[in-house]
Amino acid sequence: MAARFLWASRVASHRRISVAQRGFASVVLKDLKYAESHEWVKIDGNKATFGITDHAQDHLGDVVYVELPDLGRSVSQGESFGAVESVKATSDINSPVSGKVVEVNEGLGETPGLVNTSPYEDGWIIKVELSNAGEVEKLMDSDKYSKFCEEEDAKH
DSSP: OHHHHHHHHHHHHHTTEEOOSSSOOSOEETTOEEOTTSEEEEEETTEEEEEEOHHHHHHHOSEEEEEOOOTTOEEOTTSEEEEEEESSOEEEEEOSSOEEEEEEOTHHHHOTTHHHHOTTTTTOOEEEEESOGGGGGGSBOHHHHHHHHHHHHHHO
């Protein structure tokens, strides 16, 4: 078992994925930032792409609908801009940073399950033009987010 974990850790390191040592099984990418409400954000210049984390989609179960905001809408850090409906529950999607919506993932209309199968790539939710790049500093890096999830799961 230890050899298998060591192999998985090496592969994860090569693929830039954070793997916690104490049973936390969700995928957490190193080059993203994370909100306590389980959204991820990738910054590219003055634009940000975000969606829900692997941890969040795992807890939600099979996603059947994603409510997307209108283009041009302003979103504010920590405030809800949409929702994800799954077979288990409906959950708000909160904006990890503030900005103006410049693109929405239209593919989620026909295939909302992309949030489950590819939360960090094909399952992204929106892209925004940042209005306050400094807000990114308030978010967690991959190591802090992994620890946050471990502690949260231990409470339940």
